[in-house]
Amino acid sequence: MLYLVATPIGNLGDMSFRAIEVLKSVDLIASEDSRHSSILLNHYEISKPQTALNNYNERKVAPKLIERMKRGETIALISDAGTPGISDPGYLLVRLALDEGIDVQAIPGPSAGVMALTISGLPMHSYLFKGFPPVKEGPRKRFLAMDAESGHTMVFYESPYRLLAFLDNALEVFGDRRAALANDLTKKFEKVLRGNLSEIKEWVQEEKIRGEYVICIEGLSKDELRKQKD
Template sequence: MLYVVATPIGNLGDISQRALEVLRNADVVASEDTRYTGRLLKHFGISRPQISFHEHNERQAAEKIIALLREGRTVALVSDAGTPGISDPGFVLVRRCIDEGLPLTMIPGPAAFVMALVLSGLPTHAFIFRGFPPRKPTMRRRFLAVDAQSPHTLIFYESPHRVAALIADAIAVYGDRRAALANDLTKMFERVDRGRLSALLAQVQSRTPKGEYVLVIEGAARAEGGPPEEEDEASQVTSSASAARSDLRDA
């Protein structure tokens, strides 16, 4: 059996009992980063052999895992954080298992884009998750333009090095729409800024961006029953985690 296992995106308390049970009993843990996963396993007192499974060796590693599954082994697939297959390696292996008729299931759990969408205050009944946009400006604008007329809420991931450029291009392509920018979700300095894209861009440019970001942008046409106009264009909510929160990178 292949188990696709979602792991915490920051706060270790978010791991499920089912995820821990699967990790403890797996014959092998396939990890996007064996060092990072090693710290996760150590934190919970788990000792299991690991094999590397990342974007640069995904197809070759998938063959090794398929061979293990054919032998009757149990493999747990994890990414650095969140849900494998969502902007992380996993799709190729899942597809191979389906094609081979091998058993697989998933242990659900954290996904940063879901949390950011819910906290954004933008419509959640219909949305488009686009993941990471291209790095080059011209390609990025073309990527954004695909959904320029979509009425659905749009969701993007971005690194701290390019988040300002992404917001600037979003303004150029979509106009100054309502949006939310989430950062360090579930961690000590969790932050969700809400307002027009121009206000979010100004805030990002006023500080040194750190950690991964989730940008949520309203669709081309506000759905009936959507959120009311905000009086404060740059309203911000900053959530401080309790002392019980634990950041994996500090573990």
């Protein structure tokens, strides 16, 4: 059995009772970084062995975890924050488990992208989760242009080191659309900035930025989509 257990994105109080129960019941916890996850596990008095599964070792570690589950062990996968596999390691392990007929269950919980979208003030009836864009400018602009004529709200993650470059490219590709920028969600100094991309860019230029950001950008309106068809 493989459990995908969502963990808090900042506030430890967001850990669900079911998630705690599952983590206390499994044989092994596969975590992105044991130093980080140990803070959470110690807080809830969860004493289980951990093994590292991250972007650097997933191809090597995942098959070994599959063999353990085939022998009857139960394993929980957690990421540093949020839902495993969403812009985090986990896809390969899930795919291999399903291919081997291993039961996979998700224990729902926090997701920074969904939370940012729900408080963005942008349309939520349909959206595209895009995750982290490419690091280099050329591929990043092509990545953004893929959905420039979409009617869906787009949700991106970005690091503080590339946030300004991302906003420059977004303005160039999308124009000055409505957007929302979220940081430190669920934490004491949670911040959500809503406005046009140019306004958000101006704020970023003036502020000290840190931590990862979620950027939500509005898609084309129904009228704009209609004009495309005409």
